[in-house]
Structure formats: C-alpha cells, structure tokens
Amino acid sequence: MVKGKVRAAGAVALASAALFGTSIFGAGAPVASAASRVVVVPYPADNLETLDPIDWSGNILVDQGTIFTGLYGYNQQNQIVPEIAKKAVPSDGGLVWTIYLKHNWKWSNGQPVTAEDFYYAWMRLMSPTDTEGAMWAGVTNNILNAYAYHAGAVPASKVGLKVINPYELQITLDGATNITGLLALSASMPVYPPDVEAHPSDWYMPQYFVGDGPYVVSSFTPNGELVLTRNKYYHGTVGNVSQIDLIPSPSTGVEDYLANTLDATIIGTGSDYTYAKAHFPGQIHVAPDATINYLGWDKSVDPSPLDNPKVREAIAMAIDRGPIANPVSYGLVGVTNTFSYPGFPTYGLEHNPYSYNVAKARKLLAEAGYPDGKGIPTLQLYTQTSSNSPLSVLMGEAIAEQLKQALNINFKVDPTNATLWGELSWGGIEPGILPGYSLDVGTANWNQTLQWPLQSDQWAALLEDSGSVGSVSFRQHAELWNFYNYDPHDVKLFGNPNNANEGVSYSSWKPLIAAAEKDIAYLNAWTKKQPLAYQKAVNPPGTVPLTTELKDYEASYASAKTPAEKHAAWVSFWKWVGSYPNGGDSGASLGLNAQVYVDEHEPSLEYHLRIWSAELTNTPSATEAAKLSAEIANAFIKSGYAIPLNYSETVYLEKPNLTGLQPNPWAWGNFYQFQYMNLK
Numbered sequence: 001m002v003k004g005k006v007r008a009a010g011a012v013a014l015a016s017a018a019l020f021g022t023s024i025f026g027a028g029a030p031v032a033s034a035a036s037r038v039v040v041v042p043y044p045a046d047n048l049e050t051l052d053p054i055d056w057s058g059n060i061l062v063d064q065g066t067i068f069t070g071l072y073g074y075n076q077q078n079q080i081v082p083e084i085a086k087k088a089v090p091s092d093g094g095l096v097w098t099i100y101l102k103h104n105w106k107w108s109n110g111q112p113v114t115a116e117d118f119y120y121a122w123m124r125l126m127s128p129t130d131t132e133g134a135m136w137a138g139v140t141n142n143i144l145n146a147y148a149y150h151a152g153a154v155p156a157s158k159v160g161l162k163v164i165n166p167y168e169l170q171i172t173l174d175g176a177t178n179i180t181g182l183l184a185l186s187a188s189m190p191v192y193p194p195d196v197e198a199h200p201s202d203w204y205m206p207q208y209f210v211g212d213g214p215y216v217v218s219s220f221t222p223n224g225e226l227v228l229t230r231n232k233y234y235h236g237t238v239g240n241v242s243q244i245d246l247i248p249s250p251s252t253g254v255e256d257y258l259a260n261t262l263d264a265t266i267i268g269t270g271s272d273y274t275y276a277k278a279h280f281p282g283q284i285h286v287a288p289d290a291t292i293n294y295l296g297w298d299k300s301v302d303p304s305p306l307d308n309p310k311v312r313e314a315i316a317m318a319i320d321r322g323p324i325a326n327p328v329s330y331g332l333v334g335v336t337n338t339f340s341y342p343g344f345p346t347y348g349l350e351h352n353p354y355s356y357n358v359a360k361a362r363k364l365l366a367e368a369g370y371p372d373g374k375g376i377p378t379l380q381l382y383t384q385t386s387s388n389s390p391l392s393v394l395m396g397e398a399i400a401e402q403l404k405q406a407l408n409i410n411f412k413v414d415p416t417n418a419t420l421w422g423e424l425s426w427g428g429i430e431p432g433i434l435p436g437y438s439l440d441v442g443t444a445n446w447n448q449t450l451q452w453p454l455q456s457d458q459w460a461a462l463l464e465d466s467g468s469v470g471s472v473s474f475r476q477h478a479e480l481w482n483f484y485n486y487d488p489h490d491v492k493l494f495g496n497p498n499n500a501n502e503g504v505s506y507s508s509w510k511p512l513i514a515a516a517e518k519d520i521a522y523l524n525a526w527t528k529k530q531p532l533a534y535q536k537a538v539n540p541p542g543t544v545p546l547t548t549e550l551k552d553y554e555a556s557y558a559s560a561k562t563p564a565e566k567h568a569a570w571v572s573f574w575k576w577v578g579s580y581p582n583g584g585d586s587g588a589s590l591g592l593n594a595q596v597y598v599d600e601h602e603p604s605l606e607y608h609l610r611i612w613s614a615e616l617t618n619t620p621s622a623t624e625a626a627k628l629s630a631e632i633a634n635a636f637i638k639s640g641y642a643i644p645l646n647y648s649e650t651v652y653l654e655k656p657n658l659t660g661l662q663p664n665p666w667a668w669g670n671f672y673q674f675q676y677m678n679l680k
Helices: 003-020 115-126 146-150 193-198 253-258 270-279 309-317 321-328 358-367 390-407 418-426 456-464 472-482 488-494 506-528 532-538 546-559 563-577 592-601 604-617 622-639
Strands: 038-042 072-074 080-082 085-091 096-101 161-165 168-172 215-220 226-230 243-247 264-266 284-297 333-335 379-384 411-416 436-443 642-654
Touching: 038 264, 080 085, 115 146, 115 161, 115 168, 115 193, 253 264, 253 270, 270 284, 309 358, 309 390, 309 622, 321 333, 321 390, 321 642, 358 390, 379 390, 379 418, 390 411, 390 436, 411 418, 411 436, 418 436, 472 592, 488 506, 488 563, 488 592, 506 532, 506 546, 506 563, 506 592, 532 604, 546 563, 563 592, 604 622, 622 642
Parallel strands: 038 243, 379 411, 379 436
Antiparallel strands: 072 080, 085 096, 096 168, 161 168, 215 226, 226 243, 264 642, 284 436, 284 642, 333 642
C-alpha cells in the first residue's frame, strides 16, 4: 500500500469518525459488537468455491474445526488434541490404530456422530468414482489398499478400514506411523451420509447442510459471502461469537479495517506494517508461521569452490540474519538459524554449529585455499522475481552484500521465473544451473510427524533425484538419469527403447535379464544389512519380491503376440532395469542398475537421509519423530547445503474487543479455526 492511499483512506475514516463521534486510532467503531455477537473477517484464502472437505482448496481452513469436527483437531496453540476421539490406541507396531469415539457428539440435526459417518466419508474419498478428492491430504493417504481401491484394483473389503461398532473404528495402515495429525485435516472430516446421498453435488449449501462443528452454514454464495451461525448441538470448546461473516478478501484489507468494515485483517506489506505500528500498535498481533526462508544448495553439477565444505561453512557463518529480517524484510519475519521456531515440535532439538562469526569464517576460507575470497569466481544466487515475492530479491541482495563485505565473495542475484525457481527449491538437478545457491522456501503443510523436517521437499529431492549432492563425478553421473531421454549408459548396455525393432527377438531380452538378476542379488543383500526400519519401509506388507517381478517381465515376452507388443513389453522391462527422467520436479525414475550405483557411490548425507526417512515414516511415536526430524534438519545445516535465515510471521490487526482469532501457521497461512473467537 502506498502512503498516499493510506492518507486518503485515513481522511475518509476521519470524516466518518467526526460524523459518528468515534476515533479510528483507538478501538474505533468495530463491526463486532458484544450485543450482536457478529464478527466480520476476510476469507482465509483467495476463494471459496465449495465447502466439501475432500476438495483441497481454501475451504479447508473453514472445514477443519469450524463447520466440521474430526476425531482429532488443533487447539489454540496449534497442537494436535483429541476431539471426537476419546482415545487412539496403536497396535502391531503402529500398523493398526483403534479409535474410540465419544458417545455425546451430535450432528447439527441432533443425530449422533458415529464411526459409520467417518467410514462413509473416507470411503467416499477413496472411491474409484471420485477423481478429484485430495486423498493425500488426510488419513486416507496411509490406509492399507486405499490407492489400490481408488484405482479399482481391489474391492472395498480389502481397504484397511473397519467399523467395529458405532463408537469404535479400526484403521490398518500401509506402514507404521503416527496418524493423529492426519486425523485433524479437512479430508479426514466426517460427513452426514443421508445429506450427501440426497444432494450429492450441493449437500453443503445452507438449505441442506448438516455439520458436526461449532458453526453451521446459514448462507453461502460460492466465491461470495459465507455466513456461519452457532450449532446448538456442539459439545466442544467454542467462543461466544454467534455469527461469523466471511467475505471475499479485499485488496485493501488494512484500509477496510480502518473503515471498520472488517474486524481483522492480515498485514501483508511493510508500508502497511509501518503505518499500523505508528497509529494503532495495540491492535497488532504477530504469530510465527511454519515457513522457513533459507539458502539452499542449487544442485549445480559443475565443479566449484562450493564443493569444499569449508567454503560452505564459511558462507553460513558470514550471514548476519538480524538486518535481513529488519529492515530488509520490514520486520515481517522472525530470525532463526535452524528449521524451527518457538512452538514447533522440533524447536530446541535442532542446532546450528555455524553462529555468526566473520573472523572464523575468513579463517575457514583461507584454510580452504581461498584467502580473502581470492580464486572464487562469481557465484549465482537465484531468487524469486519481485512480482512473485517482493522480499525475495531484497533478501538476496542483502545476503550478497553481506558476503561481499565479509568474505570478498561476489554473488550475482538472479531473479528467476516461478517454474525454474520451483524446480530449484523442490526438485533435483536442473540443466544449465550455475554453481551457487537458491533463496528457497520450506514449509510444513500441517502438523504431522512426516512434515516436521519442515523443508521436507528439499531433503526429499535428494532421495527422489539421487545425485543432487555428493562428489562432482556422482552428480555428473546423475545427469545421465535426468537430462537424456534414456540413460545413455543403459542404452549402450541394453539397446534403445526408441528403436521399434528392439525386444522383438528374445535375444535382445537376455542382457536385461542378466543385469536384473545381478542387480537383484546385490540389492537384496544390501537391504538385509540395513536397519530394520529401512527394510520395513522398502518392503511394506504386500510388497512383491523383485524376483517375482522379474519372472513376470520374462513371461510378458511369451504372452506378447505381435512384434509391436513384444517391443512394448521389452520397453517396460527396460524401464524397470534402466533409468530415464520423469520430468518436472519429480526426479528421475531410477531402475535397478542406477539403484545399485547409488548404493555403491552415494554420499553419507544421502545415505543417512534415506535411513532417517525410513525410521521417521515407520515410527508411531511423536517423541521419536521429533528427534528424527531434528536429525534430518541438523544434518542439512551441518553440511552447509542449507542455511536457514528466518521464519515467516503472520502479522495481523484485530479489534480490541475481539480475541481468539487464530492465524494458520501451516502452508496456507491466513486465519483458520474460527471457533475460538470471543467478544468482550
């Protein structure tokens, strides 16, 4: 917001204040009043097209906790707590969870909420007829045979979900893990079956809506206003607000707040923050957000001084985070040197050995053979563009200037289009990337153990797209997997899948068969040497042995009738043994040959990440998950491949007579969980 606009808005508001005898610089004349118990707040996202909890869009911030209540939910500290669940009991090492429901929970029509309602909602999401539901955004992502049922490969009876009685639900997982955080997500919310059956396309509209949350839908215009009123049958914790009016998020939220047409709004710019601090500081609130800005290794395959860990350590020690947070970021971020912040589950468990120390950084640089930065070419610093993230370029420029002053290392700040920047942040190696760093962003999508490493996409990229770190030879070998239609090394060994004549004769299958047999023997022996958690992760219940897969591929030659069919079967077999790029940020598809190469040559960081990831995936213990998540973050920090800088903050205005409005710290940001609001 420019200052001229602020003054104009202030003039209008002052004129209104003169007419009505109020002051905009105190409590003002808020929309919310203790008498009416009505609160007006902006949308928690850009739009609200639907209220169906299986749709992963802005509605999730209204669904989970406000108009629906799940087995678990979030308290006012964003911790996972039981809601409808009386208790959740894991068994079989965390593979089976039995949920016992409270008997007093009711739908807004007075009917009891039962285990059958959750079963119906989740089976509806997993159904083969549902093509758009967000199965990955809830407990269905982990239920045994969920995706097989969704694909039509198995019947409903094979899904790991069973109603024991109206108040007892049994969930069997495809791998041991703690699911309580998943049970708090919108895709895990129950729905009222008769409501959905009678009105399948618009059951959430006010004339039909039946919910089990603290509020019900009284009025809803898709992408327009949403009015919520109290559910008289609600049994959980709720504030004293009788009506919530959610309106489309205005582009002038602070001005609308000044004009008293909103009771709360997010402050999104430095100018708005400066103005608010000057005029109504008592109405400003700040909450940490699970989004970390950090310098991430850009995964260039070219050799550079950054291959020397001492150079990376020196750079990590020469960055002063305070000036980057304020004034560069206008105080809209909080300083951190780890991938955590106060209140996050791993806070206190993560540690950074590279505290700000320019003298020590210079000494490290000299030990690495680059005294005063001599011999280090200009390095790249990829940022987002100003149009996508105004603060990204400013932070990049501030970091570059600090490193120039402290270490005499030059960085070229390179604002990068959104697609490439996303690939650098969340994908593996990219062609043409020059040695340096990317100003990356990592976040937790929700409070669940597998999200706690925070920058999970970044470390997962090192697993999915092996070759992102390590020696130059290892990274350059990974180019064969990523930058060619098919790995040229495998093409040389087995033939070219683009050649329609390959695979027609059985003789062209023999090199693949021989390689597969050798690779399988190696991989099976290697896996048996690894920790049990890793073995469980790579061989979950129902896993088909590699030897069986090989027999199936061999049999496909005999079953193919035409040359074209034999070639197609051979190509499928080739892709199982050989490697090729998937495209996008999903990494390369590594065949058996490449998996053997990785096991033999991967750096220790990548190996340990694999083991820790497997252990994290397979632990139902939240305490152990926090420790493992911290180990992952600490390994990244110590390696110098990731340099945490700051965490985002949600800065917002809230009228003095309103309390309990809850900022969402997860990937969506903004407000959520409106049930805790109170009016004085």
